[in-house]
Structures are given as C-alpha cells and as structure tokens.
Amino acid sequence: MELICPAGTPASLEAAVEAGADAVYCGFRDETNARNFPGLNFSRDELRRGIAFAHRHGVKVLVAINTFARAGAFQLWQSAIDDAVAAGADALILADLATLAYAARRHPGQRLHVSVQAAAANPDAIRFYTERFGVQRVVLPRVLGVMEIASIVRETACETEVFVFGGLCVMEEGRCSLSSYATGKSPNMHGVCSPAGDVAYAEQDGRIVSKLGGFTINAFERGEPAGYPTLCKGRFVTPRSTGYIFEEPVSLDAGVLLPALRDAGVTAFKIEGRQRGRAYIAGVVRSFREILAALDQGRSAPMTGLVAMSEGQANTVGAYRKAWR
Numbered sequence: 001m002e003l004i005c006p007a008g009t010p011a012s013l014e015a016a017v018e019a020g021a022d023a024v025y026c027g028f029r030d031e032t033n034a035r036n037f038p039g040l041n042f043s044r045d046e047l048r049r050g051i052a053f054a055h056r057h058g059v060k061v062l063v064a065i066n067t068f069a070r071a072g073a074f075q076l077w078q079s080a081i082d083d084a085v086a087a088g089a090d091a092l093i094l095a096d097l098a099t100l101a102y103a104a105r106r107h108p109g110q111r112l113h114v115s116v117q118a119a120a121a122n123p124d125a126i127r128f129y130t131e132r133f134g135v136q137r138v139v140l141p142r143v144l145g146v147m148e149i150a151s152i153v154r155e156t157a158c159e160t161e162v163f164v165f166g167g168l169c170v171m172e173e174g175r176c177s178l179s180s181y182a183t184g185k186s187p188n189m190h191g192v193c194s195p196a197g198d199v200a201y202a203e204q205d206g207r208i209v210s211k212l213g214g215f216t217i218n219a220f221e222r223g224e225p226a227g228y229p230t231l232c233k234g235r236f237v238t239p240r241s242t243g244y245i246f247e248e249p250v251s252l253d254a255g256v257l258l259p260a261l262r263d264a265g266v267t268a269f270k271i272e273g274r275q276r277g278r279a280y281i282a283g284v285v286r287s288f289r290e291i292l293a294a295l296d297q298g299r300s301a302p303m304t305g306l307v308a309m310s311e312g313q314a315n316t317v318g319a320y321r322k323a324w325r
Contacts, residue, residue, distance in 0.1 A: 001262060001269060003292060004062070004161060005285050008040040008274035013050045013061075015278040019285035023060035025093060026050065026274065027191075032065045032080040034117055035274040036191030048087045060090035066115035067191045068096045078102055085110050093139065094118075104133040113161070114138040117188065123155040130158045137161055137267065142170050142252065143319045146260045153265035162261060164254040165284055165304070166272025167311065168247060168318050169193075175232040175246060182213035182231065194230045201226065227312060251310035252318045258291055258301055261320075280309050 005021035007013035016024045027033025029041040042050060051061045063084040069077040077099050084092055085107050092110060094100045095117035103112055114120050114129050116139040129135040137159035140149060144162075153160055179193055180186040187193035198213045208220045210229035217229035227233065227249040236245050254261070258269065269292075271284050284306060291301045307313055 001267065001292065002161075003285065003288055004268050004270040005281065006166075006271055006274040006276070007050070007281070008035065008037075008276070010042065010046050010050050012274075012276075012278055012281050014053060015281045016285055017054050017057050017059045019282045020289035021059055021285055023062055023090065023268075024050075024054055025062040025064055025270075027064040027066075028080050028083075030076065030080070031070075031190045031192075032067055032077050034064065034066050034115075034187065034191045036067075037275055038196065040275060044083050044087065047084070047089075051088045055088070061088075062091045062093055062113065063087075063089040064093040064115065065099060066093050066095045066117045068117075068189050069098055070189060074098065078106075081106070091137070100129070100133045100135070108134075111136055116141050116163070121152075123152055126152065126156045126158050130156070139163075139270065142168060146257065146264055146320055149261065149266060150264035159267035160265070161268040161270050162254075162266050163252060163272055164258065164261070164269045165252060165288065165306065166276075168250065168252040168316065169232070169272075170247070170319070178231045179212070182215050184213075194228065199229055225312060248314075248316070249312040250314040250316050251312070253304055253306060253310065253315035254317050254320055255288065255291055255301065255304040255306075257317060257320055258288075259295060262295060276309075283309060 002022040004023045004025060005016040007016050007024045007026040013024050027041050029043055054061045065080045081103050091113050092103055093113045093115045094103060095115040103110060112133060112135045114135050119141045120126050120129060120138050121141050121144060126138050139161045142163055176187045183195055183198040185192045185195050194212055200211045202209050206222060208226045209216055210218045210226060212229045217234040220226045232246040233249045273280055287304045287306055294301050307315060
C-alpha cells in the first residue's frame with residue numbers, strides 16, 4: 001500500500017519526501033489543477049526540479065491536471081499534460097474526458113489516474129475509464145463506505161486510491177455550483193473553491209460574521225473558532241433548526257480504518273492538504289507512516305493524534321461508516 005501525500009509548494013514536496021511519502025501529488029500554477037490558489041503550486045522549472053529531487057529519494061510524483069477544460073482554451077490543458085510528461089511525472093491525475101483522451105493518444109506510455117473530481121464511484125464507470133483510456137488507478141470519491149469500496153475492488157481490475165486524512169469535500173456538484181454563483185469562479189473549472197479574494201470577516205452584534213462573495217456563510221459567537229467560509233460548510237437557518245445541513249467544518253481522519261481499507265483491497269492511501277504548510281505535511285505523513293509500519297509488522301495501528309491539525313479541531317471518519325449524519 002502506498003502513502004500519497006500533498007505538495008502545494010516545492011518546500012512541501014521536500015517535506016513530504018523526507019517524512020516518508022511513497023508518492024507526492026502536485027499541480028501547475030494555473031487553472032488546470034483543482035487547488036489553484038495564490039502562492040501555491042509549481043512552475044514548469046520547479047516541477048522538473050521537484051521530480052528530480054523526489055526520484056533521487058525513490059519517491060514518485062503524480063501531477064494533478066484535474067479541472068475541466070474551458071471551451072476554446074483546451075491548449076492550456078494540452079500544454080500542462082505535455083509539460084508534465086516531459087518533466088518526468090510518474091502519473092497524471094485527470095478528470096476531464098477530453099484530457100484523458102488527449103493524454104492516452106499523445107502519450108500512450110504514460111501512466112494515467114482518474115481524479116476524485118471525476119466521481120467514478122461504481123464498477124461500470126471505472127471499467128469505462130480503464131477500457132477506453134487505459135487508466136491504471138482511480139481515486140474514489142469520499143461518499144463510499146468500506147464495504148462499497150471492497151465491492152468495487154472485487155469487480156474491477158483497476159487500482160484504487162482513497163482519502164484518509166484532511167479536508168472532507170464530497171464535491172456534490174450542486175454545492176460547487178453555489179460557490180461559482182457566489183464568486184464567479186468555478187471549483188471544477190478554475191480550480192478555486194471559496195477564493196480568498198472573495199472572503200471577508202466582520203464583527204456584528206458581538207459575533208464574527210464570515211462572508212463569501214457578499215453572502216453571509218456563518219456567524220460565530222465570541223470565543224468560538226471561526227472557520228473558513230465555504231458554502232458546503234456554512235451554517236444555515238431552516239424551519240426546523242439552525243446548523244450545518246451539508247457538512248460540518250471538521251476534517252477526515254480514517255486512521256483507525258486503515259486495517260479495514262487494507263483488507264478491502266485498497267492500493268493507496270491519500271492525504272489531503274496541498275494548501276497546508278510544511279509542518280502539517282511532515283506531521284501527518286509521519287503519523288500515517290507509523291500506522292502503516294505497525295500494520296506491516298502485525299501490530300495494532302496507533303492513533304493519529306492529529307486533532308490539532310484538523311479543521312475545527314475535530315475529526316470524523318465521514319462516509320466510510322455513513323454515521324456522520
């Protein structure tokens with residue numbers, strides 16, 4: 001089983017490698033990747049140097065080109081694919097059918113992975129990707145339980161990769177569309193969810209109010225942690241109650257489920273957090289490296305102890321147990 005770790009910057013890539021990652025995933029500094037935030041990501045030269053550094057340490061680099069191409073601008077995505085291959089990427093993580101078709105045709109020897117952005121969540125969808133484009137791995141969306149994942153593994157020949165720690169984003173398209181409506185920038189097409197330039201905080205009636213694109217997303221009492229305003233993790237007023245009706249502002253931590261996911265046949269465990277710093281990367285990677293070492297040695301998996309690095313200072317196993325709602 002591989003441990004796949006995020007890298008939003010060259011420094012984070014080095015931190016992930018040094019902490020024990022088997023592979024690192026990253027993206028270019030443009031809208032071809034789904035974490036297109038200011039101050040993050042890689043230039044072409046930085047990617048080449050980062051891949052060379054990782055390869056010297058026996059670590060793979062996976063390049064995420066996982067947004068959906070804009071009509072009339074497909075050249076940008078083509079160039080990203082060509083440049084990632086030229087830089088020595090061990091795999092490309094793609095979501096758009098057009099980018100998959102281009103990569104398979106132009107670079108037939110290149111390893112291809114299906115991004116979680118594609119939401120391939122059943123055997124028929126996964127078989128389509130493997131048979132049509134020669135895809136070798138699929139990153140499963142965060143809506144599946146362990147038994148559902150085991151069933152998918154039994155029914156397909158494709159490798160599977162699942163998220164085990166970090167931001168809990170299930171990417172229901174309706175929510176991403178709401179974010180696009182509020183800011184004019186699409187998470188799926190521009191790679192920007194709740195862009196910082198559209199975020200504002202203000203004090204109102206003794207509470208901290210967070211806004212996105214002028215819309216109030218949440219209001220926090222004095223002393224209550226004020227989370228980042230994403231629509232899917234906003235607090236809403238309904239006729240029945242006031243609360244988090246889509247997702248609560250907490251992080252995924254499936255460390256305790258690694259034995260079950262291993263037994264389900266999962267190929268790789270993925271950590272989320274390309275927007276996080278080096279301390280987060282190093283701490284989370286080392287913690288999960290210890291869990292995997294314990295499993296390899298037949299010992300009980302230790303607890304991660306990573307609550308301090310989690311959103312809202314709280315964790316959940318999310319849909320793996322279908323018990324967070």
